[in-house]
Amino acid sequence: DARVTQTPRHKVTEMGQEVTMRCQPILGHNTVFWYRQTMMQGLELLAYFRNRAPLDDSGMPKDRFSAEMPDATLATLKIQPSEPRDSAVYFCASGLVVDRYNEKLFFGSGTQLSVL
Amino acid sequence: AQKITQTQPGMFVQEKEAVTLDCTYDTSDPSYGLFWYKQPSSGEMIFLIYQGSYDQQNATEGRYSLNFQKARKSANLVISASQLGDSAMYFCAIEMDTGRRALTFGSGTRLQVQP
Numbered sequence: 166d167a168r169v170t171q172t173p174r175h176k177v178t179e180m181g182q183e184v185t186m187r188c189q190p191i192l193g194h195n196t197v198f199w200y201r202q203t204m205m206q207g208l209e210l211l212a213y214f215r216n217r218a219p220l221d222d223s224g225m226p227k228d229r230f231s232a233e234m235p236d237a238t239l240a241t242l243k244i245q246p247s248e249p250r251d252s253a254v255y256f257c258a259s260g261l262v263v264d265r266y267n268e269k270l271f272f273g274s275g276t277q278l279s280v281l
Numbered sequence: 282a283q284k285i286t287q288t289q290p291g292m293f294v295q296e297k298e299a300v301t302l303d304c305t306y307d308t309s310d311p312s313y314g315l316f317w318y319k320q321p322s323s324g325e326m327i328f329l330i331y332q333g334s335y336d337q338q339n340a341t342e343g344r345y346s347l348n349f350q351k352a353r354k355s356a357n358l359v360i361s362a363s364q365l366g367d368s369a370m371y372f373c374a375i376e377m378d379t380g381r382r383a384l385t386f387g388s389g390t391r392l393q394v395q396p
Contacts, residue, residue: 198383208372208386221383256326264333267314267376270384272326 167191171257171273179281183245186276188257189238196260197240198270199225199232203253211255214240247280254278284308285375287387294363294394301348302358302390304373313377315356316384317347320370329371332356363394 170189178184190197198213212222212232222232229248234240244251254275260268284307294300306315317329332340332347340347348357360367370391374384 207388210383210385213383254324258326263314263331267331267333269316269328269331270326271328272318274323274325277324 167271169257169259169271169273171255171276173276174274175277175279177279177281178247180248181246182280183243184247184251184278184280185244186242186255186257186278188240188242188273190240190257190259191261191271192238194259194261194271196268197234198258198260199240199242200256200258200272201253202256202275208256211242247278249280252278252280285373285385285387287373287390289390290388291391291393294360294392296365296394296396297362299359299361300363300392302360302371302373302392304356304358304387306354306356306373306375308354308375308377310377313375315347315349316374316376317345317356317358318372318374318386319367320372320389321366322369326372330358360392365394365396368392368394 172187196215199211200208202208211225214234217234231243256272256275258270258272262268286305313334315332319327330340330342330345330347332349339349344361346359370389372389373387376384
């Protein structure tokens with residue numbers, strides 16, 4: 166079964182440290198999304214890419230977050246410096262077009278980030 | 282602005298019975314897609330079912346069906362013959378054709394299936 170692979174599954178770090186989360190989208194999918202899930206805010210879109218080009222990163226705190234796709238098989242989300250309020254589950258998803266208008270997202274298992 | 286509302290924070294259902302999870306949305310866009318995802322306690326997000334706004338028939342996927350009422354802007358998920366493994370969080374989401382082409386999720390409904 167093709168699946169989205171995220172690493173690491175869990176990350177505990179201290180405030181101020183850099184955190185890098187990685188995602189391998191499903192081969193053939195041309196869109197990649199980063200979502201963050203917290204109890205308070207639910208699932209929030211941080212950024213997404215189409216054909217490796219960033220289309221929307223308006224949901225991302227620009228001063229500390231950055232998202233890139235160095236190639237079609239790797240997407241990264243970096244936080245520098247990390248803060249306790251960044252503690253959340255970060256999901257990567259890649260998209261498969263289901264019709265003219267929409268696409269179905271396949272999610273990775275998420276990275277559980279705890280910033281102390 | 283698009284909005285997805287799930288008014289039921291939690292639901293209980295007896296095993297083998299059917300359950301309906303509510304979802305309403307607010308969009309003025311003529312074309313959009315509606316999705317349901319399941320999140321079990323393990324944390325992964327699992328796609329369940331999709332309904333396009335122009336689809337004439339309600340979507341079905343096995344025990345899942347989507348009760349799509351366009352005029353009322355509702356897209357309720359119906360799970361028939363509930364199983365213990367259906368206990369999870371369920372999220373409704375919308376994707377619009379214009380503007381931000383990404384899923385916007387509701388707050389979720391936690392379903393517990395009782396034996």
